[in-house]
Amino acid sequence: MWLFTLALRNLFRHRSRTLLTGLAIAASFALVALHMHFEYGSWNQRIRGSVEAVSGHLVVQHPDRADDPQVEYVVSRSAEVSGALQRTFPEARVLRRAQVGGLLASPRNTSPLFVSGIEPDREAQVTRIDDLFQDADAARAALDSAPEPTREALQREAERGLGSWLEPQDLRGIVIGAPVARTLEVELGDRVVLMAQVGDELQSIPLVVRGIYSTGIDRADAVVAYTTLQAVQPLLVDPKTGEPVPDPAHQVAVHFEHERGLDALAARAAQAVDRSDLSTLTWRQAMPTLLRQMEVDRSFGIILHVFIGLIVVVVIFTTLLMSALERTREIGLLMALGMRPKHIRAMFWAEAALLGLGGTVAGFVLHLPFYAFLAYVGIDLGDMIAGSSDIAGVVFDPVMRAEFDPDALFYYGPFTFLLTLLASIGPAYKASRLTPVDAMRHT
Numbered sequence: 001m002w003l004f005t006l007a008l009r010n011l012f013r014h015r016s017r018t019l020l021t022g023l024a025i026a027a028s029f030a031l032v033a034l035h036m037h038f039e040y041g042s043w044n045q046r047i048r049g050s051v052e053a054v055s056g057h058l059v060v061q062h063p064d065r066a067d068d069p070q071v072e073y074v075v076s077r078s079a080e081v082s083g084a085l086q087r088t089f090p091e092a093r094v095l096r097r098a099q100v101g102g103l104l105a106s107p108r109n110t111s112p113l114f115v116s117g118i119e120p121d122r123e124a125q126v127t128r129i130d131d132l133f134q135d136a137d138a139a140r141a142a143l144d145s146a147p148e149p150t151r152e153a154l155q156r157e158a159e160r161g162l163g164s165w166l167e168p169q170d171l172r173g174i175v176i177g178a179p180v181a182r183t184l185e186v187e188l189g190d191r192v193v194l195m196a197q198v199g200d201e202l203q204s205i206p207l208v209v210r211g212i213y214s215t216g217i218d219r220a221d222a223v224v225a226y227t228t229l230q231a232v233q234p235l236l237v238d239p240k241t242g243e244p245v246p247d248p249a250h251q252v253a254v255h256f257e258h259e260r261g262l263d264a265l266a267a268r269a270a271q272a273v274d275r276s277d278l279s280t281l282t283w284r285q286a287m288p289t290l291l292r293q294m295e296v297d298r299s300f301g302i303i304l305h306v307f308i309g310l311i312v313v314v315v316i317f318t319t320l321l322m323s324a325l326e327r328t329r330e331i332g333l334l335m336a337l338g339m340r341p342k343h344i345r346a347m348f349w350a351e352a353a354l355l356g357l358g359g360t361v362a363g364f365v366l367h368l369p370f371y372a373f374l375a376y377v378g379i380d381l382g383d384m385i386a387g388s389s390d391i392a393g394v395v396f397d398p399v400m401r402a403e404f405d406p407d408a409l410f411y412y413g414p415f416t417f418l419l420t421l422l423a424s425i426g427p428a429y430k431a432s433r434l435t436p437v438d439a440m441r442h443t
Contacts, residue, residue: 007350025359030367041403056253078249095122102196106184117232120166173210177221316423341432348428356420374402
C-alpha cells in the first residue's frame with residue numbers, strides 16, 4: 001500500500017505532465033470506444049436491413065441460389081412451403097419473395113431495374129418502406145395552401161415520397177424509386193411495362209405506378225422496385241421446357257423477434273419443409289458476402305485500434321522514462337536507505353497502474369456524451385453514399401447510429417490498462433538497475 005502512496009505523490013509532483021499523459025490515455029480510449037460503438041451500430045443496422053429485405057432470419061430456397069442467384073432457381077409450390085413453416089413457427093412472420101431483373105419502360109424512356117415481387121401485407125410487417133411514403137393528395141393540398149416561406153420546405157417533403165404501399169389485391173401495381181420516376185417521367189397512376197428475358201423470349205407485363213419512394217440514397221432507389229408476387233410469377237418458368245412452374249417464388253423467408261438458436265430453428269424448418277430440392281439457410285449462410293465485408297471492416301478497425309494503442313505505449317514509456325531520469329539521485333538515495341530493486345520496479349508499475357486506471361475511467365466518462373449523440377442523433381450518410389452505395393435491394397435508414405458494444409468496455413478497457421503497465425516495464429527496469437553510488441553522483 002505504501003508503494004501506491006509513494007507513486008501517487010510522485011505523479012502529483014509533476015501535475016502538468018501527469019495530466020497530459022492521463023488525457024492521452026483517456027482520449028485514446030474514448031476514440032477507440034466511439035469507433036467500436038459506431039461500427040457495431042452501423043453493422044447491426046446494415047444486417048437488420050439485409051435480414052428484413054433480403055433473406056429473413058431463415059430462408060428456404062433452391063440449393064444453388066445462394067452462390068448463383070439465377071432467375072430459374074425457384075421454389076415451386078411456394079404457398080405450401082410457406083404454410084408448413086407458418087404452422088411450425090406460429091409466432092414468426094413467414095413471407096414469399098421473387099426477384100426479377102428487367103427493363104421498365106414508359107412512353108418517354110426506359111430504366112433497368114431490379115424488381116422484387118412480394119406479398120404486400122406480409123412484407124409491410126417486416127420492412128420499413130411504408131414509412132417512406134405520404135399521401136399524394138395531402139402533400140399537394142398542403143403545398144397549395146401553404147404561405148410562400150414554407151412552400152419550398154413542403155415541396156422538398158412532397159418530392160420525398162408519394163403514393164402508398166401496395167395493396168394485396170392490386171396485382172398490377174408497382175412502387176418505384178424517385179430517380180426511376182424522374183427518368184421515366186411518370187407520376188402516380190401512369191402505366192409502365194416491365195420487360196424481362198424468359199428463356200429465349202422477351203416477356204412484358206403491364207403495371208401501374210402506385211407509389212414513388214425515396215430513401216435518400218439515389219443509387220439504391222434507382223435500381224429497386226416492388227410489385228406483387230403474383231405479377232412476376234408468369235416470368236418464373238422452367239428454363240428447359242419453358243412451361244410455367246406451379247406457384248413459384250425465389251425464397252420463403254422466416255422472420256423471428258430474435259435470432260437466438262438459429263441453427264436449431266433451421267433444422268426444424270428443414271424437417272417441416274421436407275423437400276430434397278430445397279435448402280434451408282440462416283441469414284449468415286444466405287449472405288456470406290455481407291459477412292465477409294463485415295470481417296474486412298473489423299480487420300481495418302483492429303489495425304486502427306492497435307495503432308492507437310502503440311501511441312499510448314509510446315506516451316507512457318516516454319513519461320515514465322523522463323520521470324526515472326529526473327529522479328535518479330532520489331532513486332539512489334532510496335536504494336541507499338535500503339529499498340531493494342524490486343521495490344523500485346514496483347513503484348514505477350504502481351505509477352503506471354494509477355495512470356492507466358485513471359486515464360481509462362476518464363476516457364469512459366469522456367466518451368459518454370459523444371456516444372449519446374451518435375446513438376440518438378446519428379450521422380446522416382445519405383449524401384456521402386448516394387453516388388457510391390451498392391446495396392442490392394436493401395432499403396435502410398441512411399442515418400447511421402451507434403449501439404453499445406460491450407467489447408469497448410470489457411475488452412479494450414482492460415487492454416488499455418495492460419498497455420500502460422507494459423509501457424512501464426522498460427523505465428522500471430532501467431531505474432532498478434542503478435547502483436546507489438552512481439545514482440548519487442548523477443547531476
